[in-house]
Amino acid sequence: MNITIHSSFLPHKNPDASLAFYRDVLGFEVLGDVGYEAMRWITVRPPGLTGASIVLEPPAADPGVTDEERTTIAEMMAKGTYSGVLLATDDLDATFERVEAANAEVVQEPSDQDWGVRDFAVRDPAGNLIRIREVHA
Numbered sequence: 001m002n003i004t005i006h007s008s009f010l011p012h013k014n015p016d017a018s019l020a021f022y023r024d025v026l027g028f029e030v031l032g033d034v035g036y037e038a039m040r041w042i043t044v045r046p047p048g049l050t051g052a053s054i055v056l057e058p059p060a061a062d063p064g065v066t067d068e069e070r071t072t073i074a075e076m077m078a079k080g081t082y083s084g085v086l087l088a089t090d091d092l093d094a095t096f097e098r099v100e101a102a103n104a105e106v107v108q109e110p111s112d113q114d115w116g117v118r119d120f121a122v123r124d125p126a127g128n129l130i131r132i133r134e135v136h137a
Helices: 015-025 067-079 092-101
Strands: 007-011 029-036 039-045 053-057 084-089 105-112 118-123 129-134
Touching: 007 084, 015 029, 015 039, 015 053, 084 092, 092 105, 092 118, 092 129
Parallel strands: 007 053, 084 129
Antiparallel strands: 029 039, 039 053, 105 118, 118 129
């Protein structure tokens, strides 16, 4: 049996701002942009990567989510504690310069972590925490 990651989901508050961040700032390619009523799901992935993608979705789009749960989700998104993703690059400094030049919300500048990685943290327009670590093949 072979199981792979196909898609991971991150919420967005503003689909256009999220699209601009992932496409224009991080350089991801857009695989899909689907709307339904007033909602949009945007699928992105790093160029050249096959398989795994990120689906930027409306938060709490599931009709089974209560109004109280929607409020909790909105509060957690505002604090940056609802969702996040760990990305990797072979040139952390260049990636950080690109993110910083776009005036993204930097949470932590590039640093050597005690656990042996070098990374930085930024929030996307929805408040999702994005950690980007340096990896070498």
